[in-house]
Amino acid sequence: MKIAIVTGHPIPFALGGAENLWWGLQNHIEQETAHSCDIVSLVVPENTLDGLVVSYQAFSELDLSRYDCVISGKYPAWMVRHPNHVCYMLHRLRGLYDTYAGLHEIASPRAAGLATWMADMAGDHGAHDQVLPEFFARYKALRETDLADDVFAFPGPLARAIVHFLDGIALSQARIQRHAAISEMVANRRDYFPPGAKVGVLHPPPHRNDYRCGEGKYFFTSSRLDGPKRLDLIIEAMQFVQADIPLLIAGAGPDEARLKNLAKGDGRVRFLGFVADAEMPALYAGALAVPFTPQDEDYGLITVEAMRSGKPVVTVSDSGGPTEFVRHGETGLVAAPNAKALGDCLNELAQEPDRARQLGERARERVASVTWSAVFDGLMERPTKAARVDAEHKPKLTVATTFPIDPPMGGGQSRVFHLYRHMAHHYDIDIVSLDDTAAAPREIAPGLVEIRIAKSPRHLRYEQKIAEQVGRQPVGDVAAALAVEFTPEYGEALANACATSEAGIACHPYLLEPLRSALGAKPLWYEAQDVEIDVKSGVLAPYAGAGALLQAVEDVEKRAWQVASHVFACAQRDLDRLRSLYGPTLAVTHEVPNGVALEDIRYTAPGKRRQLQAASSLGQPIALFMGSWHQPNIEAVEEILGTAEQMQAVRFIVIGSVCGPFSGRALPPNVDLLGPVSSLVRDDLLAAAHVALNPMRSGSGTNLKMLDYFAAGIPVVSSLFGARGLLVQPDRHFLGFDGSLAEALRRFLSLSDGEVEALVLGARAVVEDRYSWETIAQNFLRAIARNDAPVHRSV
Numbered sequence: 001m002k003i004a005i006v007t008g009h010p011i012p013f014a015l016g017g018a019e020n021l022w023w024g025l026q027n028h029i030e031q032e033t034a035h036s037c038d039i040v041s042l043v044v045p046e047n048t049l050d051g052l053v054v055s056y057q058a059f060s061e062l063d064l065s066r067y068d069c070v071i072s073g074k075y076p077a078w079m080v081r082h083p084n085h086v087c088y089m090l091h092r093l094r095g096l097y098d099t100y101a102g103l104h105e106i107a108s109p110r111a112a113g114l115a116t117w118m119a120d121m122a123g124d125h126g127a128h129d130q131v132l133p134e135f136f137a138r139y140k141a142l143r144e145t146d147l148a149d150d151v152f153a154f155p156g157p158l159a160r161a162i163v164h165f166l167d168g169i170a171l172s173q174a175r176i177q178r179h180a181a182i183s184e185m186v187a188n189r190r191d192y193f194p195p196g197a198k199v200g201v202l203h204p205p206p207h208r209n210d211y212r213c214g215e216g217k218y219f220f221t222s223s224r225l226d227g228p229k230r231l232d233l234i235i236e237a238m239q240f241v242q243a244d245i246p247l248l249i250a251g252a253g254p255d256e257a258r259l260k261n262l263a264k265g266d267g268r269v270r271f272l273g274f275v276a277d278a279e280m281p282a283l284y285a286g287a288l289a290v291p292f293t294p295q296d297e298d299y300g301l302i303t304v305e306a307m308r309s310g311k312p313v314v315t316v317s318d319s320g321g322p323t324e325f326v327r328h329g330e331t332g333l334v335a336a337p338n339a340k341a342l343g344d345c346l347n348e349l350a351q352e353p354d355r356a357r358q359l360g361e362r363a364r365e366r367v368a369s370v371t372w373s374a375v376f377d378g379l380m381e382r383p384t385k386a387a388r389v390d391a392e393h394k395p396k397l398t399v400a401t402t403f404p405i406d407p408p409m410g411g412g413q414s415r416v417f418h419l420y421r422h423m424a425h426h427y428d429i430d431i432v433s434l435d436d437t438a439a440a441p442r443e444i445a446p447g448l449v450e451i452r453i454a455k456s457p458r459h460l461r462y463e464q465k466i467a468e469q470v471g472r473q474p475v476g477d478v479a480a481a482l483a484v485e486f487t488p489e490y491g492e493a494l495a496n497a498c499a500t501s502e503a504g505i506a507c508h509p510y511l512l513e514p515l516r517s518a519l520g521a522k523p524l525w526y527e528a529q530d531v532e533i534d535v536k537s538g539v540l541a542p543y544a545g546a547g548a549l550l551q552a553v554e555d556v557e558k559r560a561w562q563v564a565s566h567v568f569a570c571a572q573r574d575l576d577r578l579r580s581l582y583g584p585t586l587a588v589t590h591e592v593p594n595g596v597a598l599e600d601i602r603y604t605a606p607g608k609r610r611q612l613q614a615a616s617s618l619g620q621p622i623a624l625f626m627g628s629w630h631q632p633n634i635e636a637v638e639e640i641l642g643t644a645e646q647m648q649a650v651r652f653i654v655i656g657s658v659c660g661p662f663s664g665r666a667l668p669p670n671v672d673l674l675g676p677v678s679s680l681v682r683d684d685l686l687a688a689a690h691v692a693l694n695p696m697r698s699g700s701g702t703n704l705k706m707l708d709y710f711a712a713g714i715p716v717v718s719s720l721f722g723a724r725g726l727l728v729q730p731d732r733h734f735l736g737f738d739g740s741l742a743e744a745l746r747r748f749l750s751l752s753d754g755e756v757e758a759l760v761l762g763a764r765a766v767v768e769d770r771y772s773w774e775t776i777a778q779n780f781l782r783a784i785a786r787n788d789a790p791v792h793r794s795v
Contacts, residue, residue, distance in 0.1 A: 001035040002600060004067040006077045008044030008055060017301055018074065018090055021182075024207035025071075028372035034406070034444040038680055040064065044076060046093075049154040049162065050143065052076060056166050057136050066602055071379060073182075075163065079170040081129065086178045086379050087171060088202065089186055089193075091298045096160045098189055098296075108151045111158050114142055118165040127169050135165070164191070173197055180379060183299040183321045202378040203324075205370045206305045211281050213310030213360065216288030216353055218246040219346060222280065222302055223294070225253030233316070233339060234291045235263050240343025243350035244268070247291075250275040250283065284309035288356050289332075289349045293342065297321040307331065307367045312359035314345050331363040394447070396428040398501040398518075399527075400494060400511040402477040404435040404452055406444040409676065410628035410657070411594070411704040412529055415570075416507055418597050421445035422777030430497040434480055434490060434511075436460065453493050459486040469545030474629070478536065478549050481510040481556050494518040508532065509553075509560035516563070526564035526587070530700035531577045532557045538698055539631045558582045568592040568780065570702045571725030577700075592780050593725065595773040596707035600679070603764065604687040604713045606757040612688045620670075621650050621749060624689040624714070626682070627658040632699035634661055639695045643742045644668040650745065652693075653685060686712035691748055694734075695741045696722035706734075707771050710763035715756050717741070717748050727770060733763040 005022050022039055029037035042058055045051030056076040064070050064082050072078035073090045106112040117138065121127040139162070143152070151158060169175070173194050180200040181187035187199045223229040231249060238247055249259075250272045263269035275283065284290070290306035291314045299321040306313050307325060312332040315322040319337075326332035333349070335341040349356040401416060408417035420429050424447030431450045438454035455463070463479035484490055491514045498504050498518040505525045506512045509532060516524060536553045540546035561567060561582045568590040569575045575589050604612070625640055627633030637658055644652045645668050652671045659673040667673065677685075686692070692709040694716060702725035709716045716734040723736060730736025735751075737744035748756075769775075 001068040002066065003029060003035055003037040003069045003071065004040045004064050005037060006059070006062070006064070006070055006072045006080050007039065007041045007074065008046070008059075008077045009041050010044055010046050017299075020207040020301075021090070021204050022073075024204065024372060025375065027207075028376055032373065032442075033376065034442065034446070034448070036407070036679070038067075042077075046076075047154070049152045049156070049159045052093075052154070052159070053136070053139055053162065056170075057132075060132055066599060068599065069380075075167060076170075078176075079166065081175070083177075085176050087176045087180065088375075088379055089179070089181045091186055092167060092189075092192055093163055095155045096163045097191060100155060100160060106151070106157045106161070108147055108158075110142060110145060110147060111151050114138055115158065115161045118161060122165060122168055127165065129169060129175070132169065168194075178379065178381060184324050185296075185320045186298050200378050202375045203299070203304070203370045204301070204375055205367075205372055206301060206308060208277070208281065208305075211305060211308040212285045213364070214282075214285035216311070216356060217286050218248050219289055219291055219350075220248045220250070220283050220287035221291050222250040222275065222283070223292070225249075225251050225256045225259055227255055228295050229253075230293045230295055231255070231259050232262055233293050233337070233342060235259060235266075235269055236339035237291070237343035237346060238266055238269060240340055241268075241347045241350055243347065245288065245350045246270055248272055248283065248287075250280070280305070281309065284311060287311050288353060289314055289346070289360075291315070291342070291346060292319070292322055293337070294319050294322070295337075304367050304370055307360075307363035310357075310360040310364045312349065312356055312363055314342065314349070316342060325363075325366060327366075330359070331366045332359055394426065394428050396430070396501045397423075397503055397505060398494065398497040398515075399429060399431045399505045399507055400515045401431060401433045401507045402480040402510050404433045404439075405431055405450050406442065410630075412628075414597075414704060415529065415594055417444070417448075418595065418773040419592070419777055419780075421448045422774050423781060424448040425777075426781055430501070432490070432494045432497050434476075434484075434487070451493050451497065453487065453490045456487045456489075459483050462486060466545075466549065470540050470543040470549065473539055473543075475540075475549065477508060477510045478553060481512075481552055484511065484514055490514065491518065498522065503565075506560055506564070509557045512556055512560050512563075523565045524563060525566040525568070526560040527592075528557075528560070528567060528569040528574060528578060530570075531574050531581070532700075533581065534577070535631075535700050561585050561587070566590065566784070570594050570700075573725060574700060590780060590783050593771065593776060594702045594704045594707060595771045595776040596704070596711045596767050598711055598767065598772050601708055601711040602683040602687060603711065606713065606753070606760050609687065609713065610753065613690065616688060621691070622685075622689040623650050623652050623691050623693050623717075623745065624655070624685055625652070625693040625695075626655045626705055626708075629657040629660050630699075632696055633658040635697055636693075636695045637662065639697070639741055640693060641668060641671060643695075643740075643745065644671045646742045647745060650749075653689065655682060655685065683712070686714050689714060691745070692716045693741070693745075694718035694722040702726055707767055710734075710767045710771075713760050713764055715748070715759050716763065717744050726766075728763065728766055732759070733766055734759060 005026055007022055026037045026039055029035050044055040056079045059076050059079040062080050064080055069084045070080055070082040071086045071088055073088045075093050078087055106115055121131045171194060179193055179197045180202050182204055184201050187201050193199050246268045248270050252274050284306055289312045292302050293316045297320040303313050303322040303325050313326050314333045315326050316335050316337040326334055328334040333345040335345045405413055405416050408414040429448050433450060433452050434455055435452050439452040441449055441451045444450050462483040463476055466479055467475050494514055495518040503523040503525060504515050504519045505527055506515050507527045508529055533554045536550060540549055561578050564587045567587040570593055572591045637654055640652055648670055655674045655677050657676055659675040662673055692714045694703060694706055696703055696719055703722055718734050718736055720736045720738055735748050
């Protein structure tokens with residue numbers, strides 16, 4: 001699932017609790033779940049009513065259709081529209097809700113007319129999305145009149161009416177699938193959630209996980225030096241603390257001068273100023289206790305940070321969020337909101353440090369359940385493990401691979417991930433993969449689990465030795481065929497997975513023998529992503545030490561072809577080639593083409609692409625190539641570099657690990673090698689570039705990048721060989737060539753907008769009809785079902 005966290009960046013931009021919260025949640029989703037997550041943000045000038053209205057409108061028009069789920073937590077970002085929208089509320093615009101100071105009427109009749117219209121639209125059940133265009137038009141018309149600026153004051157009565165109206169639409173139960181809040185305080189605030197809405201409370205943890213407990217030598221607190229944080233209450237309380245114990249205050253803010261003046265005469269109070277985030281755990285560790293006394297705080301992450309550090313928090317009864325964790329005499333102390341009562345509590349802990357340690361230990365236990373896993377499960381309302389076990393039983397397959405799958409970066413990884421995640425609708429699937437490092441088994445998609453086993457030191461030494469024989473070319477896959485016995489843990493994991501499987505799949509031939517051993521008499525399928533002997537010969541043949549390796553490749557590929565009950569390849573030409581090399585097979589053969597995850601590729605229509613290009617400051621056509629560190633791709637980049645020297649007016653951009661072999665090499669000035677990039681950067685490049693290149697001259701299977709290009713709506717210049725195995729036609733779906741890339745690119749640049757648009761639309765239609773992974777997986781499953789339920793056939 002692809003998830004978007006949608007947020008706004010206020011002006012002036014500053015990093016704070018909200019940003020840390022979203023980064024923490026994003027990191028958990030990316031690192032600990034099978035899903036991907038982007039943070040989608042817009043700049044929000046929230047200090048004026050005009051800026052807020054413009055921002056609400058911008059978020060209402062934001063297209064997030066390529067995401068499966070959207071999470072928002074603040075105004076105006078929650079105005080986005082999405083069928084699976086989860087609100088995880090940090091807070092509303094408090095200056096226009098619970099802290100709004102004035103109940104004045106709207107002075108201007110025309111402005112009051114807009115307020116009346118909003119009230120009529122809302123009625124008893126709230127306004128509907130359909131009225132938004134009219135509202136924005138009415139506000140614009142009102143703003144263009146000669147009304148005095150104070151009518152549009154912020155905060156002010158008109159501003160309050162407008163924000164309440166827009167939030168009522170944004171947060172309605174018709175728009176939001178699940179409502180949650182960061183604290184009980186937020187969940188219980190008046191007018192924060194629609195009437196009758198079920199609101200879950202999901203306490204977010206700190207974004208760091210290295211808090212620790214040390215010897216308590218001082219009181220410590222951290223906060224923005226601002227009135228609502230009530231640092232003055234803590235400073236005043238120190239006069240009632242008899243012990244000679246320092247109070248350390250970290251932070252900066254507008255109230256700094258007043259607070260320092262208040263602390264004059266008490267040498268125990270020390271202002272640390274701004275403290276870097278990395279230094280905070282040590283400061284918490286050395287504290288005896290942490291006083292934290294904000295007024296009516298929504299949450300107060302400092303409370304959890306202190307308790308994670310094994311420190312009791314001393315707060316006051318009206319501080320809000322902190323009191324959800326601090327229980328007086330159990331996990332900390334809660335005083336009345338005055339300096340004497342707070343000082344007495346601090347003095348008590350200073351006089352009894354053993355009691356402070358006991359409270360701190362219980363405090364740490366209290367927040368142990370505050371985790372990102374709990375937050376994410378609550379937001380998704382994910383079923384429990386027991387619920388999944390009780391679900392209808394599915395047959396199981398085990399897949400053996402020589403490389404890790406998650407995250408899917410290269411073409412081979414993408415094929416494995418997307419093909420099997422869609423097959424996992426019908427089968428439970430375990431992928432047992434080899435890597436340089438181990439990882440705990442993870443469900444990387446519903447029903448799809450990756451079990452990653454680390455190669456042993458002996459295995460890695462053997463792999464390095466044979467790589468040195470062939471010029472340090474990547475040989476991890478061939479080494480696996482020869483050295484997997486040096487990693488017995490892999491065979492054990494494979495055997496455990498196959499014990500409950502009805503068939504096993506060798507993804508590439510190299511792990512054929514351990515898979516056969518693990519399966520026993522159960523069926524074995526062979527996924528021939530390439531004709532391996534052809535691919536490896538093209539890479540290794542020039543090296544004197546390659547003979548034995550190529551013979552090993554040929555032997556294992558031949559056995560896979562001969563013993564499998566099913567063989568499936570990316571293209572019929574590969575099946576024909578295998579047959580010509582190794583003779584007939586008893587296996588049922590299938591063409592299972594490469595595909596594209598349409599939901600993961602942002603499509604840019606031709607007109608929108610021209611607008612992006614017109615707005616670009618580069619002033620020259622951009623040609624884009626993307627690929628992994630694979631010999632045919634390396635050869636393609638070599639051709640691109642030669643073409644760039646001939647075509648200085650074109651800027652060539654290359655992304656992906658294919659850039660690695662060219663590190664440190666002198667490049668033409670119009671070439672940028674960006675290396676691996678994020679999906680957002682990739683999508684931005686695919687949206688703005690003028691043309692995508694695929695000058696492939698060698699290789700097996702099909703080129704996944706062609707389908708990614710087509711899905712993105714970028715016109716393609718490709719060699720005819722680069723389009724092999726795809727049901728596409730040159731000059732109808734792409735501009736094809738057999739000669740030089742430079743000549744083909746010049747021809748492309750001479751095409752009219754209409755001719756380019758015809759190529760783009762034709763190519764997009766092909767991938768939608770034939771090459772979505774969902775369609776490919778369904779077709780393959782139907783073919784399997786037609787052949788006498790082959791998962792029950794013996795090899």
